[in-house]
Amino acid sequence: MSVRSREIHLAARPHGEPTPDDFALVEVELPGPGDGEVLVRNRFFSVDPYMRGRMNDAKSYVPPFAVGEVMSGAAVGEVVESRSDAVSVGDVVLHQDGWREYTVTEAARVRPVDVDAVPSPSAYLGVLGATGFTAYVGLLDIARLRAGDTVFVSGAAGAVGSAAGQLARLHGASRVVGSAGSAEKVAYLVDELGFDAAFDYHDGPVAKQLRDAAPDGIDVYFDNVGGDHLEAAIFAMHDFGRVAACGAISQYNATEPRPGPRNLGMVVQKRLTIRGFIMVDHGDRFADFSRDVGRHVADGSIRYRETFVDGVENAPRAFMDMLRGANIGKMVVRL
Amino acid sequence: MSVRSREIHLAARPHGEPTPDDFALVEVELPGPGDGEVLVRNRFFSVDPYMRGRMNDAKSYVPPFAVGEVMSGAAVGEVVESRSDAVSVGDVVLHQDGWREYTVTEAARVRPVDVDAVPSPSAYLGVLGATGFTAYVGLLDIARLRAGDTVFVSGAAGAVGSAAGQLARLHGASRVVGSAGSAEKVAYLVDELGFDAAFDYHDGPVAKQLRDAAPDGIDVYFDNVGGDHLEAAIFAMHDFGRVAACGAISQYNATEPRPGPRNLGMVVQKRLTIRGFIMVDHGDRFADFSRDVGRHVADGSIRYRETFVDGVENAPRAFMDMLRGANIGKMVVRL
Numbered sequence: 079m080s081v082r083s084r085e086i087h088l089a090a091r092p093h094g095e096p097t098p099d100d101f102a103l104v105e106v107e108l109p110g111p112g113d114g115e116v117l118v119r120n121r122f123f124s125v126d127p128y129m130r131g132r133m134n135d136a137k138s139y140v141p142p143f144a145v146g147e148v149m150s151g152a153a154v155g156e157v158v159e160s161r162s163d164a165v166s167v168g169d170v171v172l173h174q175d176g177w178r179e180y181t182v183t184e185a186a187r188v189r190p191v192d193v194d195a196v197p198s199p200s201a202y203l204g205v206l207g208a209t210g211f212t213a214y215v216g217l218l219d220i221a222r223l224r225a226g227d228t229v230f231v232s233g234a235a236g237a238v239g240s241a242a243g244q245l246a247r248l249h250g251a252s253r254v255v256g257s258a259g260s261a262e263k264v265a266y267l268v269d270e271l272g273f274d275a276a277f278d279y280h281d282g283p284v285a286k287q288l289r290d291a292a293p294d295g296i297d298v299y300f301d302n303v304g305g306d307h308l309e310a311a312i313f314a315m316h317d318f319g320r321v322a323a324c325g326a327i328s329q330y331n332a333t334e335p336r337p338g339p340r341n342l343g344m345v346v347q348k349r350l351t352i353r354g355f356i357m358v359d360h361g362d363r364f365a366d367f368s369r370d371v372g373r374h375v376a377d378g379s380i381r382y383r384e385t386f387v388d389g390v391e392n393a394p395r396a397f398m399d400m401l402r403g404a405n406i407g408k409m410v411v412r413l
Numbered sequence: 414m415s416v417r418s419r420e421i422h423l424a425a426r427p428h429g430e431p432t433p434d435d436f437a438l439v440e441v442e443l444p445g446p447g448d449g450e451v452l453v454r455n456r457f458f459s460v461d462p463y464m465r466g467r468m469n470d471a472k473s474y475v476p477p478f479a480v481g482e483v484m485s486g487a488a489v490g491e492v493v494e495s496r497s498d499a500v501s502v503g504d505v506v507l508h509q510d511g512w513r514e515y516t517v518t519e520a521a522r523v524r525p526v527d528v529d530a531v532p533s534p535s536a537y538l539g540v541l542g543a544t545g546f547t548a549y550v551g552l553l554d555i556a557r558l559r560a561g562d563t564v565f566v567s568g569a570a571g572a573v574g575s576a577a578g579q580l581a582r583l584h585g586a587s588r589v590v591g592s593a594g595s596a597e598k599v600a601y602l603v604d605e606l607g608f609d610a611a612f613d614y615h616d617g618p619v620a621k622q623l624r625d626a627a628p629d630g631i632d633v634y635f636d637n638v639g640g641d642h643l644e645a646a647i648f649a650m651h652d653f654g655r656v657a658a659c660g661a662i663s664q665y666n667a668t669e670p671r672p673g674p675r676n677l678g679m680v681v682q683k684r685l686t687i688r689g690f691i692m693v694d695h696g697d698r699f700a701d702f703s704r705d706v707g708r709h710v711a712d713g714s715i716r717y718r719e720t721f722v723d724g725v726e727n728a729p730r731a732f733m734d735m736l737r738g739a740n741i742g743k744m745v746v747r748l
Contacts, residue, residue: 324681326677338674338677343664345689346689346690347473351688353685
């Protein structure tokens with residue numbers, strides 16, 4: 079069968095912070111699936127910080143979105159028609175055709191998920207999906223967390239940060255501190271997620287607040303923010319400290335290149351390692367991640383929140399709000 | 414016997430570039446050695462970039478020099494009196510009491526060197542000593558050079574850089590490019606040391622010159638300079654590129670913290686690793702280094718130059734000139 083579907087197209091490349099005019103809601107007629115294809119009705123899709131980079135016409139690890147074309151990203155949906163033996167109607171599957179209500183795609187490009195393991199299959203977009211996996215790889219493989227480390231996570235109430243902080247505690251960190259953008263988030267980190275300390279970066283210089291939160295210094299910095307957070311972390315680092323450079327949300331809407339930290343000389347003095355990473359390079363760890371974090375989520379030792387925004391037409395707003403930090407935990411568009 | 418010795422004291426902490434007034438030439442009377450001690454007449458000593466940091470009153474991996482006290486650093490001298498069975502009069506030894514004509518020190522703190530292996534024992538301050546070892550560790554253990562890599566070395570005509578570039582070639586780099594501060598140095602790199610390309614950073618923006626020298630990009634950057642060199646290297650890096658952060662001589666005389674590279678976001682996109690190091694942490698590799706580089710120096714596959722300045726009274730001038738890049742190869746004070 080063919081279906082009418084609404085989807086979000088990139089209307090224009092943003093200059094600085096995206097505006098509603100950079101997006102277009104477009105109704106399309108999808109043909110039924112061909113041989114080996116499935117028709118999926120999306121139930122949830124992701125809006126993630128990295129997508130801001132894809133809106134620019136810049137070379138990166140993923141190609142840019144094309145102006146006038148549908149955007150994309152991780153999504154969870156239900157198979158409503160299948161012309162593949164590998165996937166059945168009714169299967170709930172994870173795939174990469176987000177930002178739309180329906181998709182027709184090759185069966186090989188969807189992966190069934192276990193809906194009984196979680197309260198909502200949207201968890202496969204977050205704590206059990208790309209963001210949780212990012213936290214796992216960054217903390218364990220990139221920062222090489224060791225028992226006894228003091229760990230600082232920025233953007234700690236976000237999808238990646240909240241998983242990273244809890245994983246640090248579960249893997250033997252002696253102290254876990256986080257930064258976030260509101261008093262509510264700070265309370266969430268300390269009261270619900272078990273962070274030892276947290277602060278609102280609006281409340282004063284990050285370097286000073288980090289010194290108060292981790293007076294004996296830090297060993298690992300999980301960087302989701304960049305900018306003054308990275309500079310503060312370098313100041314606070316012990317010798318041989320490690321930075322997992324995951325993202326720099328403070329910079330994504332910048333219209334001019336921003337200078338880096340003024341204390342990079344300490345990288346030599348303190349023998350620091352700053353290592354950038356992207357989870358897609360670490361697929362060989364996904365099974366470990368799924369087993370470990372799946373167990374922690376099942377037994378409640380890793381908690382998570384999701385911020386839902388309903389309707390494909392509201393996806394641009396969800397995305398813009400996420401870039402401003404309106405979400406706690408994973409920002410998800412629910413259809 | 415007691416001896417009269419002249420030595421250089423730190424007279425004042427420099428503000429920015431050191432001036433002659435920051436140093437004092439002081440004559441002292443040294444007592445003869447006590448039990449287990451030796452009296453050494455220095456023949457050569459090092460002036461190295463890292464000593465600029467020790468002139469500041471700042472916490473670092475080595476304690477600062479004290480105002481009013483003698484400075485120190487690596488030196489090679491001849492034992493003229495020994496009250497230890499371990500060391501004989503006439504032995505040529507490496508030790509850490511530079512910036513002076515004589516020293517009395519514990520025999521356990523000196524290490525005899527093989528004078529027959531090299532034209533001048535000053536080589537143990539350079540290519541066979543701390544600077545050569547720094548190049549070895551930085552290139553092989555920190556940057557993890559792989560066969561086929563394109564390698565960029567800044568400060569490439571200096572003691573560390575010239576060793577790093579030649580080691581890269583000997584360890585299978587497919588292309589080695591360097592930056593230096595004069596046409597004479599550039600010619601030295603290409604004509605004598607076998608660099609594939611080199612440029613004078615005064616001749617134009619580093620990023621553009623690096624693009625011309627390594628049009629297909631780089632895999633490894635051995636950073637002796639920092640600042641715009643680091644920024645240019647990050648622009649030129651392939652995915653999974655590695656920076657061995659050895660030093661930042663462009664910053665050592667800065668009176669204000671200088672902003673870091675404006676393209677640090679690329680550390681994530683390109684999955685780069687920036688790793689600071691100091692050779693003193695890697696003592697377990699010194700035997701490998703001595704064997705490998707000793708062989709290369711003996712058979713001429715690693716070449717080196719030294720810039721000699723005569724007389725302890727001229728050590729401050731040698732040091733200040735070295736910070737300005739007046740030397741080719743290792744800057745050594747000869748007594």
